[in-house]
Amino acid sequence: MEQVVVIVGAGPSGLATSACLSAHSIPHVVLEREDVYASLWKKQTYDRLKLHLAKEFCALPFKPYSPNSPTYIPKAMFLDYLDDYVETFDIRPRYHRSVESAVYDKADGKWRIEARNTESGGVEVYVAEFLVIASGENGAKYIPDLPGLDTFQGEISHSNEYKSGAKYENKDVLVVGCGNSGMEIAYDLSNHGVRTSIVIRSPVHVVTKEIVRLGMRFSKYVPIRVVDFMTVVMSKIVLGDLSKHGIRPPKQGPFTLKATAGRAPVIDVGTIGKIKSKEIKVIPAISKIDRKKVLFRDGI
Numbered sequence: 001m002e003q004v005v006v007i008v009g010a011g012p013s014g015l016a017t018s019a020c021l022s023a024h025s026i027p028h029v030v031l032e033r034e035d036v037y038a039s040l041w042k043k044q045t046y047d048r049l050k051l052h053l054a055k056e057f058c059a060l061p062f063k064p065y066s067p068n069s070p071t072y073i074p075k076a077m078f079l080d081y082l083d084d085y086v087e088t089f090d091i092r093p094r095y096h097r098s099v100e101s102a103v104y105d106k107a108d109g110k111w112r113i114e115a116r117n118t119e120s121g122g123v124e125v126y127v128a129e130f131l132v133i134a135s136g137e138n139g140a141k142y143i144p145d146l147p148g149l150d151t152f153q154g155e156i157s158h159s160n161e162y163k164s165g166a167k168y169e170n171k172d173v174l175v176v177g178c179g180n181s182g183m184e185i186a187y188d189l190s191n192h193g194v195r196t197s198i199v200i201r202s203p204v205h206v207v208t209k210e211i212v213r214l215g216m217r218f219s220k221y222v223p224i225r226v227v228d229f230m231t232v233v234m235s236k237i238v239l240g241d242l243s244k245h246g247i248r249p250p251k252q253g254p255f256t257l258k259a260t261a262g263r264a265p266v267i268d269v270g271t272i273g274k275i276k277s278k279e280i281k282v283i284p285a286i287s288k289i290d291r292k293k294v295l296f297r298d299g300i
Contacts, residue, residue, distance in 0.1 A: 003029050006113050006128040008102075010037035010093040012082065014134035016060040019089040023062065029126065030093040031115050037093055038082050040136060041075070044160035048188050049075040052180060052267045054213045060085055072209060097124065102131055137262065144176070148289035159185060165192030173197070174294060176286070178204055178247075180266055187271040190279050198275075200246055201285040205254040205265035207235045212267060215255060228253020231265075239268065245275050246282035 005021055007014050010032035021028045036042055051058050051073045055065045058073065063085055065073065073081070085091075097115040100123070104111050113126040141158050143149075149156070159181040165173075165188045175186045178200040189196045207215075215231045231254050243249070250257060254265040274280040287295045 001029075001125070002127045003027055004128060005029075005130045005132060006031065006111065006126050007132045007134055008099050008113075009134035009136060010034075010091075010095075011040060011134060011136050012038060012060060013136070014093075014132070015082065015085060015089075015091055017132050017134060018091045018093075019085070020061050022089055022091075030091065031097040031099055031113075031126075032093040032095050033098040033118065035095050037086060037091070038079070040160075041079060041082070045075055046159075046162050046181075046185065046188065047075070047164045048184070051078060052209060052212070053216070054209070057213075057216055063088065104131075146176075146286055146289055151291050152289050152294075153291050165189040165194050168192065168194045171195065174199065174283075178202070178266065180264065183266050183271045184269050186280050187269055187274060190274050196274075196279070197281040197283050199284070199286060200282050203248040203250040205232070205235070205249055205257070206239060206242060206247060206268050206272060207231060207254060207265045208238055209267055211235055211238065212265070219255060224255050224259065225253065227255050231255065239272055240276075242272065245272075246284075247275075 004026050005028035007017050007021075007028060007030045010030050014030055014032070015037060018028060018030050032039070034043070054071050055069060055073055058078075059065050063081075065081070069077065096118045098118055099113060099115045101114045102111055109129070111126075111128045111131040113128065113131065115124050115126065116122070117124055141160055143156070143158055159177070162185055165185075168189060169192050172195045173189050175182050175189070175196065175198040178198060182198060186196050186198045211231055211234050214234070215227050218230065219227045232249070250263075252260070257263045258265070271280060275282055284296050287297045289295070
């Protein structure tokens with residue numbers, strides 16, 4: 001079947017693209033491999049999650065948040081917002097469509113997209129002038145191949161399966177990874193009475209929500225290198241020197257890293273305070289796992 005535009009993914013970006021195309025009466029189709037739009041938000045997010053960026057940077061086209069909504073939108077409110085968005089703009093994704101290939105035919109000047117209908121098992125072919133990939137950057141589940149991981153006798157779970165620290169109360173939990181999900185999960189675990197440790201191996205910038213908000217506003221008017229300098233200085237004033245707690249900053253600034261490497265800074269929700277108070281223990285890279293033991297590179 002032929003369309004002007006094929007959109008792959010019915011997350012917030014895919015929904016926003018669909019609304020914009022509809023506003024210009026451009027025929028299109030949205031293909032989604034799951035059985036619901038915004039599946040990452042609806043199925044794979046933890047309970048305490050809020051948008052890390054202020055609402056003025058997270059509204060979708062043609063639908064700003066109400067003036068009396070909170071600056072940082074909580075998960076439940078964001079899901080209600082997306083439900084209303086889909087209904088308002090009459091967005092109708094085709095679910096259970098897993099795109100397997102997309103090839104551009106230079107002679108015809110069109111894309112040929114093959115998507116498997118995971119309900120029927122059949123393959124559908126779409127032809128389009130334009131292809132929009134809106135499958136997201138955080139949807140893939142990845143567990144590193146750590147030495148001895150297959151011998152570990154405890155529970156192993158990925159962050160996209162995590163909901164709340166309540167089930168781990170009075171237990172020992174090691175969080176591997178110090179991105180935004182890892183740091184916030186460590187904070188949530190500690191709040192639920194869990195003996196929490198987190199592996200922080202790579203250099204990472206840590207900022208606050210308000211510092212990021214200011215940086216994003218300034219980035220419209222001044223060079224990124226200036227925004228980076230301001231952000232790093234403000235973070236050090238607010239959070240202090242984190243290197244003494246095992247958290248080293250990268251050489252490149254936070255906004256430069258996001259623009260060039262896709263690496264977002266960690267937005268602190270309270271984790272740093274718990275690290276400073278020793279409620280959350282920072283440990284180095286894992287050397288190997290031996291059944292119930294996790295060994296680290298400095299011999300701990």
